[in-house]
Amino acid sequence: MSKLVQRAGWRFFLRHPWQLALAISGVALGVAVVTGVDLAGGAALRAFDLSREAVVGRASHQALPRDGRMEESVYLALRLGGTARRAAPVVEGRVRADADEPLMLTMMGIDPLAEAPFRDYGASRGDGPLGSLMTEPGAVLGTREFAQRRGLVMGDRFTVFADGRDTTLRLVGWLEAEPERRAVLEQFLLADIATAQEVLGMLGQLSRVDLILGPDEIETLRGSLPADIELSATAARSRSMSEMTRAFRINLLALSLLALLVGAFLIYSTMSFLVVQRRTVIGTFRTLGVSRAQLFMSVLRESLLVGIPGTLIGMILGWLLGAGLTRLVVRTIDDLYFQLQFSGLHLDGVALLKGVLLGIGVTVVASLAPAAEAAAVPPRSVLSRASFERRARRRLPGLLLGAGVALLLGIGLIRFGPASLAVGFFGLLCVILAAAFAAPPAIAAMTAGIARFGVGHLDMPSRMAVRGISSTLSRTGVAVAALMVAVASVIGVGVMVGSFRVSVDNWLQQSLRADIYISLDEAWYAHSRDADALAARLEDSPLVTEVTRSVRHRLETGEEQIRLWALDPGSGDWGFELLEGEPESARADFISGSAVWLSEPFARHRGLAVGDRLELATAQGPRGFTVAAIFRDYTSDRGVVAVYLPVFRAAWGIRRLGGLGLIAAADADPEDIRELADQAFGDAAGVRVASNVEIRQVSLAIFDRTFTITRVLQVLVGIVAFLGILSALQSLQMERVRELAVLRALGWTPAQVRRLVITQTGLLGAAAGILAVPLGLILALFLVQVINMRAFGWSMGFHPDPATLGQGLILAIAAALFGGVYPAWRSGQRQPARDLRDE
Amino acid sequence: MVSTSPHIKIQMLSKQYEGRGRSRLVLDQIDTTIGHGEFVVLVGRSGSGKSTLLNLLGGLDRPSTGDVLIDGQSLAALDEDALSRLRRHKVGYMFQFFNLVPTLTVAENLLLPLDLLGVAEPEAESRIRDWLAAVGLAGRATDYPDELSGGEQQRVALARALVHRPGLLLADEPTGNLDLTTARDVLRLLDDLCRRSGTTLVMATHSQEVIGMADRVLTIRDGRLVAADDMAADDMAAR
Amino acid sequence: MSRSHLLFTVLFAGLLVAVLAGLLWSGSREPSALDTEAISVIDLLGGEDQPGYQRARPGQRPGLPADHGPHPDFRSEWWYFTGNLSSETGRHFGFQLTFFRFALAPQPVQRASAWATRQLWMAHLALTDTAGGRFFSRERLARGAQGLAGAEARPFRVWLEDWSAASLYEGFLPLRVAASDPDFALDLRLEPGREPVFQGDDGYSAKGPEPGNASLYYSYTRMPAAGVVRVGGERVPVNGLAWLDREWSTSALGPDLAGWDWFSIQLDDGSDLMFYGLRRKDGGMDALSAGTLVEPDGRVVRLSRDSVNLEPGERWHSPATGAAYPVRWTLTIPSRKLRLAVEPRLEHQEMDLSVRYWEGAIQVRGDRDGRPVSGGGYLEMTGYDHPH
Known part of the structure; x- marks a missing residue:
């Protein structure tokens, strides 16, 4: 019945292929990112599963000796x-x-x-x-x-x-x-x-x-x-290993969903534009008696013209992206958590199905509002065009209200809701949406401000550009909001990563007190050597003030795994940043063996504080320790329990050492100490010697490598947003074709018309960028204090870097300008006469 | 050709628009009847409310007070969907700016109203052929509107307005966008086809020539219906 | 526009949350399918001849009680107990407990680890519950080290983990046979009965034309048995007759042989019959097929291929392996005027383990010199799962 209506719609789309292409690209990219991340995560898990299975097989339990x-x-x-x-x-x-x-x-x-x-x-x-x-x-x-x-x-x-x-x-x-x-x-x-x-x-x-x-x-x-033999369930241990990477995977997922969110904005804005552009035709249909339901369905079906090809292309891109990402993900897990081998990308039917549902679902949902709008077009609008814009401006207060509600919801969830990661992300989403709602009114206010105060200094085209923004706000509002969200996310993630890096660097500088670090693995011990004797000999040297010792040990207790860090940090400054606990007494209790120190993530995951008791299974049975201090530590997001080395040796009977740290004497040359260490250990296998500078460099390199994935995803989000703004600006210019033709008829040169268009798009970009900065900072704060805390359990400082903020602003303006170049050029090229004719 | 029962009954129709804090009374208690097959012209200055009246007659808008009855059916009693159905069956439109769907061919534009009524394909095709011939555009069925001149487009609009045999054709300044010669041709065609098919024609216009062709002239001044004689007297005075 | 904008946002947020939840909590990993095939041991049996192992010499005769124990330098060996038992109420049970030993290397190993050994042990346990129509079979594997499996001559003992057959006192008999499984178990005491019978040429049983391609083989054809059978949670006191076959060799089946059909029969007139028919691939019985008939008075009569007629009867098709075993036979020894009809107690007594064969309790009825005879025994059929 509504075949003709549908046909009319599709042909319109086909007559504007660039718009179709842009919208499809947006969907494709969004779906690709989500699918790619999902596939990569799945492949990593599968690799882990297979590696576990290859070793453990179908055993349900293992009888494990403690040592x-x-x-x-x-x-x-x-x-x-x-x-x-x-x-x-x-x-x-x-x-x-x-x-x-x-x-x-x-x-x-x-x-x-x-x-x-x-x-x-x-x-x-x-x-x-x-x-x-x-x-x-x-x-x-x-x-x-x-x-x-x-x-x-x-x-x-x-x-x-x-x-x-x-x-x-x-x-x-x-x-x-x-x-x-x-x-x-x-x-x-x-x-x-x-x-x-x-x-x-x-x-x-x-x-x-x-x-x-x-x-x-x-x-x-x-x-x-x-x-002395523990019966442990293999399923539980493997569960905890999958838990370890869960937070990491969730973060990836969230970032990918952000890309999809921006893609959804893109669809919304595209479909919305289409409805606006065809208001007259829609009015005509209504006068002929086409029902509202028919128009609604027609718009939805048109959106499938975007959604289906976009999703299909997105699946293929997602596959390719997944293959690339998997290597990164596996390498990161390998770096940070446990050894993992890349086993190839597995065709995961479920992930692909999810991608399809997501792509098409998002397309349809994003088109619901434009479809409703089309259905709501009154028949007599065929005759009157101006009333629409007036109505749009009247709706601005409604948006502010929506923004307020979303913001309150988001903040409320974070403060009063359960402290889970999913809730954290949802709260973040509310805040982002609040900002998106508030963007159009904010832009209207900004341009009104410029119009009132700055107008005198501007020439005609610029003045018109400014006024033009508020008159087209109904269409550009969404696109600018999308650009703002995308740029804000780039800023936010950038600031978060920057803060993290600074925190890690500070922490490394504080805790790496020794000048030379020596690590020993089982290959060295295969020769039945004695690390203690060597350590004593090194300490005798005049070049060395003190030798610190440590060993890391994994304690399997039935269902879970606790990482113990046994250390003897010597007599000087231990280099810990204590977040809780009184340094003097904590140190005394630590040495006496009555207490342990917990790293921040460990304490947070188990809800322990200074003064609580922690029971650990030693070789002589369970033993209780008091928690004397909580210290900052970024080595593991599962957390570690620090125990004094002699206490560890007595309680667990393990004499191995995992590492030695040589603290140089005041006048010693680091090169000499290095040589001393090399000589002491000879050519033996299983020994690694590194200076603290080298360790710092390598740690930061691993850090940077880890966030490569994040950066890749940021770029993708940026691209989606860029496509969005491109599409929006194209549509906008099409909308104003007649208006610009009138200007040309009045005597404006093509250059002046182009100036008008570029200025307008530049202003939109600047507006998005300016709004993105505070949003980006809020996002970063959220990521640092809520998401990171809940996902990994560690706190970090907040160090916004002006360069990152500047980059975001420039990105927004550049995207907008770049997106406006083609429309500007085109509008200069057009023949006024053709556009003055009515369709 | 004029049957005894009235086609359209306009009862105490008023329309008020809410603007920014102000309200404007566009139509003030219009009351009259129009018979079947009549050619009625609405005249008045711009802003006098003729378009509004036309909108109300077709159910495109709702009155503030009063009612319009078409063949005894009260429009105020109908909801949006019922109004849509009414338009499908009983009303045809022509507008100043033609309002053809640019992405459908001429034939498809004509098919639209028939499709909405569920007319079977062979019957629809034959009707489209007939009407295109009637407006003199027999060979242009597969062209798109932007390939036609203004006059040709309006002729297609005319065919579209009548192809589904509504009893009523509402035309809002149909010649406003055409040059004099073309306008005359279109008007003649319009009058001719309506008379032959017995369609009631209500047209809002500025054109003096049309006034001469009509059966009746309704003058609207400041939202009110002015008696034809008064108008004639005013005209005389103006001249 | 504001209304639809809000609608959009709420719906979209809802979708996003639902998708997020779905993605977070979905498990998209399938369990991997793993094979449960045991590591094959059967290719060690009947494979090519491996040099270096001890071989039976013509004229060699088993010496008891020393040869009750293991012969580690021979390639393969077994202690093979079967029996027919009945309860007080006449419920019939059949049992089989076999201990197999395989040598993986001709020379003994001298190594530091206590796990090192060249002996591989396999045990098969089967129980036939005729009245209940149930047949159970189990297999165990163990290495001959760390006391996990092994055999001793004096005092006699053969075991694999907690399955064992062991002399109760100084003599070989009486001995106790005990083996258990979660689903069934048996615990029997075997008493002295008939003197052991040396098969073949006084214990040298040729399996192929070449010298040395033979086994050393003796049987205890009739041992009264009494004890308890546990099945389905029930403990049933039983008694009956048991049979022990002892054989060791380094030999291989000829390439033209498909398998064998082995009968052990204890008749109610006091005679015991053992016969194995070596089946050729081209059909027909091989010339080396042989057996013995022990007369009631204890005289041992050697049977050759020509003295025995074996007619296979109806076949039973195994649903598990597809093999078709002739579970009914007619056995005639014209020279002894003996004619027997062999019927299985249950048709589905197939052992589907590392090795596939049919081994089950049988009932026999017939006549001897005009007088009716009946009895029971065991039938073993191999080589039916590779039709050619």
């Missing part, structure tokens, strides 16, 4: 006593297989006969390796990729270093796996448990026992295990 080794009799008792039917012993350790560069691998020793329920190594039927694997000392399975890297073929021997000596291994079979898991398995060598015990020097011992337990078996088993 890494357990007696094999524990497993044998389980097996022979029939307590656990599905149990598999595992002996695991790191070996070094040198090629051109040291290559650390994990040797995993298993009992193939017990493995069936747990893991599938793809050893296909008919493969011979089982016999060799079990009877030949040094027989291992490896992946083809590993063999390729080392230049080995089946049956070749190669040397590894472990347990303080060289051992010869022989490759007797391939470790096969699906493509996604291959990347992880590449760092594994699979061996029989006997071989692993021999190579790793773990005779009589196991690393853990993997178990598949029914719900009724869990408690019985837990009871029958010795005290």
